[in-house]
Amino acid sequence: MSIIDIHRTHTLDKQHAREAAETLAADLSSRFALTYAWEGDVMKIKRSGVQGQLTINHGDLHVYLELGLMLRPMKGRIAQEIESQLDQIIRV
Secondary structure, eight states: OEEEEEEEEEOOHHHHHHHHHHHHHHHHHHHOOOOEEETTTTEEHHHHHHEEEEEETTTEEEEEEEEEEGGGHHHHHHHHHHHHHHHHOOOO
């Protein structure tokens, strides 16, 4: 199993942080066929070979994904896409 663990600090209020998370999830969903659902301030993310979550905390967005064997070769691409999207959507 391969892990993607990314934190981004932000100065967004809770509503805007949640909107940023939705934007990221929608993009990842279209690119990598992920599904997601909110459980409070935690977005659960999954698909075959991937499970994880995006957590919204005051001042911090945390993306944690576990990739199965088949997606391990795509780890760099997935992590780069997440980091790029986060950099774009949490600019204030």
